[in-house]
Amino acid sequence: MATAGTSGGTPAGLSTGGTGAGGAGGEAPLAVELRGITKRFPGVVANRDIELRVRRGEVHAIVGENGAGKSTLMKTLYGEHRPDEGQILLDGREVSFRSPADAIAAGIGMVHQHFMLADNFTVLENVVLGSEPTRGGRLDRATARRRITEISERYGLGLRPDDLVEDLGVGDRQRVEIAKVLYRNARTLILDEPTAVLVPQEVDELFGNLAELKREGLTVIFISHKLDEVRRVADAITVIRRGTTVGTADPRTTTARQLAEMMVGAELPSPEIRTSTVRETPVLRLREVTVGAPTGRPPVDAVSLTVREGEVVGIAGVEGNGQAELVDAVMGLRPLAAGTVHLGDDDITTWSTRARREAGLGLIPEDRHRQGMLLDAPLWENRILGHQTRPPAVKGPFIDRRAARADTARIMRDYDVRAPGPDTLAVALSGGNQQKLIVGREMSARPRLLLAAHPTRGVDVGAQGAIWRLLEEARAEGMGILLISADLDELIGLSDTLHVMLRGRLVATLDPSVVTPEQLGGHMTGAQTAAGAA
Amino acid sequence: MSVLRRVGLALFAPVLAVVVAVVISSAVMAALQVDPFRVFAVMVDFGDTPSQQVTAIVVVLNRAVPLFLAGLAVAIAFRMGLFNIGVEGQYRLATVLAAGVGAAVALPGPLHVLLIVVVAMAVAAIWAGIVAVLKVTRGVSEVISSIMLNVIALGIASFLLTGPLRGSPEGASIISTAEIPESGWVPSLNGVFGVLGLADPPRQLYGFLVVALVVGAVIAVLLNRTRFGFDLRAAGLSPSAASASGVDSRAMVVKTMLLSGAVAGLIGMPDLLGSTHAYTTDFTSGLGFLGIAVALLGRNKPIGIALGALLFAFLDRALVPLQIQDFPASVVTIIQGTIVLAVVVANEVARRVARRSAERGSGPAAAVAGDGSTGPGQAAGGAGEGTGAGVSRTTGAGQRTDERQETGA
Numbered sequence: 001m002a003t004a005g006t007s008g009g010t011p012a013g014l015s016t017g018g019t020g021a022g023g024a025g026g027e028a029p030l031a032v033e034l035r036g037i038t039k040r041f042p043g044v045v046a047n048r049d050i051e052l053r054v055r056r057g058e059v060h061a062i063v064g065e066n067g068a069g070k071s072t073l074m075k076t077l078y079g080e081h082r083p084d085e086g087q088i089l090l091d092g093r094e095v096s097f098r099s100p101a102d103a104i105a106a107g108i109g110m111v112h113q114h115f116m117l118a119d120n121f122t123v124l125e126n127v128v129l130g131s132e133p134t135r136g137g138r139l140d141r142a143t144a145r146r147r148i149t150e151i152s153e154r155y156g157l158g159l160r161p162d163d164l165v166e167d168l169g170v171g172d173r174q175r176v177e178i179a180k181v182l183y184r185n186a187r188t189l190i191l192d193e194p195t196a197v198l199v200p201q202e203v204d205e206l207f208g209n210l211a212e213l214k215r216e217g218l219t220v221i222f223i224s225h226k227l228d229e230v231r232r233v234a235d236a237i238t239v240i241r242r243g244t245t246v247g248t249a250d251p252r253t254t255t256a257r258q259l260a261e262m263m264v265g266a267e268l269p270s271p272e273i274r275t276s277t278v279r280e281t282p283v284l285r286l287r288e289v290t291v292g293a294p295t296g297r298p299p300v301d302a303v304s305l306t307v308r309e310g311e312v313v314g315i316a317g318v319e320g321n322g323q324a325e326l327v328d329a330v331m332g333l334r335p336l337a338a339g340t341v342h343l344g345d346d347d348i349t350t351w352s353t354r355a356r357r358e359a360g361l362g363l364i365p366e367d368r369h370r371q372g373m374l375l376d377a378p379l380w381e382n383r384i385l386g387h388q389t390r391p392p393a394v395k396g397p398f399i400d401r402r403a404a405r406a407d408t409a410r411i412m413r414d415y416d417v418r419a420p421g422p423d424t425l426a427v428a429l430s431g432g433n434q435q436k437l438i439v440g441r442e443m444s445a446r447p448r449l450l451l452a453a454h455p456t457r458g459v460d461v462g463a464q465g466a467i468w469r470l471l472e473e474a475r476a477e478g479m480g481i482l483l484i485s486a487d488l489d490e491l492i493g494l495s496d497t498l499h500v501m502l503r504g505r506l507v508a509t510l511d512p513s514v515v516t517p518e519q520l521g522g523h524m525t526g527a528q529t530a531a532g533a534a
Numbered sequence: 535m536s537v538l539r540r541v542g543l544a545l546f547a548p549v550l551a552v553v554v555a556v557v558i559s560s561a562v563m564a565a566l567q568v569d570p571f572r573v574f575a576v577m578v579d580f581g582d583t584p585s586q587q588v589t590a591i592v593v594v595l596n597r598a599v600p601l602f603l604a605g606l607a608v609a610i611a612f613r614m615g616l617f618n619i620g621v622e623g624q625y626r627l628a629t630v631l632a633a634g635v636g637a638a639v640a641l642p643g644p645l646h647v648l649l650i651v652v653v654a655m656a657v658a659a660i661w662a663g664i665v666a667v668l669k670v671t672r673g674v675s676e677v678i679s680s681i682m683l684n685v686i687a688l689g690i691a692s693f694l695l696t697g698p699l700r701g702s703p704e705g706a707s708i709i710s711t712a713e714i715p716e717s718g719w720v721p722s723l724n725g726v727f728g729v730l731g732l733a734d735p736p737r738q739l740y741g742f743l744v745v746a747l748v749v750g751a752v753i754a755v756l757l758n759r760t761r762f763g764f765d766l767r768a769a770g771l772s773p774s775a776a777s778a779s780g781v782d783s784r785a786m787v788v789k790t791m792l793l794s795g796a797v798a799g800l801i802g803m804p805d806l807l808g809s810t811h812a813y814t815t816d817f818t819s820g821l822g823f824l825g826i827a828v829a830l831l832g833r834n835k836p837i838g839i840a841l842g843a844l845l846f847a848f849l850d851r852a853l854v855p856l857q858i859q860d861f862p863a864s865v866v867t868i869i870q871g872t873i874v875l876a877v878v879v880a881n882e883v884a885r886r887v888a889r890r891s892a893e894r895g896s897g898p899a900a901a902v903a904g905d906g907s908t909g910p911g912q913a914a915g916g917a918g919e920g921t922g923a924g925v926s927r928t929t930g931a932g933q934r935t936d937e938r939q940e941t942g943a
Contacts, residue, residue, distance in 0.1 A: 333778060353780040357779075363778060365778060370774045372778070374775055376889065377767075381764070381768075385776075385779045387779075388761050394761055398761070399758075399759055399760060
């Protein structure tokens with residue numbers, strides 16, 4: 001029935017892996033089984049006839065484009081909302097969750113993509129937060145420490161209960177999140193895009209942890225759209241497209257390309273190294289730019305770099321090493337403690353953000369919700385944002401609503417922003433469409449220098465390819481681009497020059513045409529110089 | 535259809551709030567053994583003769599004008615995410631000083647009025663500016679500082695009234711400033727009634743009504759149609775996105791508070807220039823706080839604020855008739871209070887509902903835009919390219935069409 005239907009729609013060979021056998025009767029019941037899950041929101045079917053079969057003790061990957069319905073599905077499984085149709089079975093028994101608390105009680109734990117940790121708490125405090133063991137009304141630290149140490153040792157998480165979370169790196173924080181879930185006795189872990197924030201070495205460590213979990217008989221549901229990683233770590237793969245499961249695949253016999261075709265029905269785009277378009281004229285020159293901090297080391301420490309016309313300068317680095325502060329400093333959102341910023345021949349060090357934008361700076365911000373959009377405003381108002389002083393949307397001191405709407409419609413057409421119209425609220429768009437609107441808006445102003453911070457974060461494969469193409473075209477026309485990214489393929493593929501940022505400093509300058517992602521990852525963690533000898 | 539729907543959505547929360555408030559206050563009245571139906575009957579009873587009826591309307595309008603200005607003053611700050619609780623102190627201090635200046639000088643007609651108004655606006659703006667400066671230089675919350683400045687302003691106003699600006703004779707029961715000469719009065723609009731063929735009431739309809747309407751229109755245009763207004767609203771919607779777009783948030787705080795204060799300075803003018811001609815110990819108070827309620831009721835939009843001001847003025851008018859009929863006047867306060875509470879709750883509920891459904895991909899706004907301008911034909915045509923793929927996020931155009939049929943059926 002349903003199983004036959006899914007395999008019918010799948011390229012031959014892909015559904016013949018272990019999953020079919022695992023689903024056969026006689027064996028232990030499946031850890032998680034979803035039958036015919038349908039979830040409707042007003043006017044939209046987010047999930048339709050979802051079939052998912054996860055065996056106990058396996059790492060089961062769910063792959064699909066952004067917006068394919070993975071998150072909705074996981075929210076259903078985690079009790080954040082109830083499905084309109086279909087059944088959820090855990091260990092063969094049907095369950096119905098009214099809230100995440102029910103799901104946790106049933107042994108399901110969720111590790112969110114964005115960590116939910118209190119920085120000024122210790123590991124121990126973060127782990128027990130919300131389910132604290134108490135003795136006489138007070139936090140029983142001894143019990144908590146014993147259990148956390150036990151969990152840490154058993155699954156090889158390497159956590160020290162008394163470390164402050166703010167001192168931990170991204171990988172450690174993620175392990176704290178995993179420990180939090182295990183502390184609540186989860187038997188099935190849902191990991192939502194866990195590798196999005198990790199460098200290759202940390203990804204390897206995470207996969208090591210997952211192997212430990214698996215060995216202890218735990219079940220892991222791993223959500224991702226990074227196909228190579230999925231193939232490395234997963235025992236079984238379920239592909240979601242347009243809200244429904246389109247099939248399952250065995251990672252051992254399926255190539256990334258085949259998976260991609262199942263996901264999008266098209267080949268994965270990839271940034272390509274092209275002929276250099278770098279010209280002589282510098283557009284952006286940073287000299288010894290330093291951003292001060294009230295205490296501790298400066299977040300940006302004496303950074304000097306030059307972006308020329310037609311050049312993409314990439315900044316690689318683990319997040320939190322000063323990239324965000326550097327962007328703010330260039331945009332004039334953060335005062336400089338020292339150093340100068342030149343745009344073309346102008347010293348813009350003391351200019352306001354608005355003056356810098358008018359002089360030809362464009363920004364694709366790292367966090368589009370925080371810095372790039374007014375979520376509760378319509379798209380045409382978002383078109384004006386950042387371009388309040390320039391045509392076409394503004395006439396003198398007045399907003400030209402008609403022109404703003406018309407130009408928004410043009411951007412939606414030219415940049416493939418899928419939305420009902422310019423009057424739609426920005427919040428109604430998916431992340432990829434929001435990002436395309438931002439890219440279109442910034443490109444429309446024809447900046448001399450574009451600051452692109454994580455330009456393809458959280459957008460689907462199709463939008464990613466489109467944004468890469470746009471950046472390449474702009475570069476060919478002579479725009480200078482400062483690209484900050486966590487996606488190493490993107491950095492290597494797009495950049496003409498590549499700097500590595502570590503603890504606020506530029507520690508290495510690499511040639512993107514020869515560097516490998518592994519080498520780059522080594523530089524990013526500061527391990528390259530030390531590890532080179534080892 | 536689109537316009538109707540949008541208006542319906544905008545009206546939904548306040549109308550619901552008023553209905554809920556009426557129900558709750560009826561219950562309270564019933565519990566107090568007061569017959570709510572008779573109370574409401576008194577409220578809507580504007581008198582028997584045409585003259586009485588017109589008088590009642592004048593009373594409502596005269597009360598609504600300062601309430602409208604107060605609501606505007608609060609709303610300007612609200613739109614930027616600032617809570618200007620200091621409107622009360624700003625207008626009281628502004629009015630006493632303006633009254634003092636107005637009484638001290640002799641100027642020809644319009645100039646005299648203009649001077650008084652400008653003094654009032656300047657004083658209130660400066661007083662509000664203190665709040666802004668404290669916020670941008672020292673990070674003081676505008677809520678705290680404006681409440682404290684209210685107390686200081688009222689103290690200064692009392693001192694000025696009893697000290698340097700006193701114009702009333704020693705031992706008078708009501709202390710007041712010296713009266714403003716007639717050149718500084720704003721003539722009434724009672725001539726309008728003759729033109730409309732209505733009875734000329736004994737009450738004077740404030741000429742400042744016209745000024746208030748103009749101010750309302752100017753503020754509406756400023757907020758919605760200008761770059762300045764866009765920057766202000768952007769800063770209110772997302773301070774971080776606004777500064778990334780080039781809005782200087784600190785300068786914006788100062789400008790917004792100065793503007794809010796300047797409008798606050800006008801609140802006392804209708805009464806001062808239209809009827810009392812002097813600032814007295816019993817000069818209308820509490821308008822600043824009522825302004826917060828009116829702004830909430832009107833969802834910070836000038837037209838909404840005008841409606842809210844009229845509603846509150848209508849309720850206030852009933853105070854005297856209710857007391858004549860031996861009803862407790864506090865029922866009006868109860869109704870006003872429950873309206874404010876209900877409005878706050880209803881607005882929040884409406885905001886969440888709208889936002890949640892928008893996040894799900896077909897909120898009211900999306901529905902308005904998608905279904906709006908045209909009938910089903912366009913919707914079907916548009917579904918392939920824009921609506922289908924975009925709104926649904928997860929579903930294809932084909933499913934989208936199915937869904938439409940389902941929901942339509």
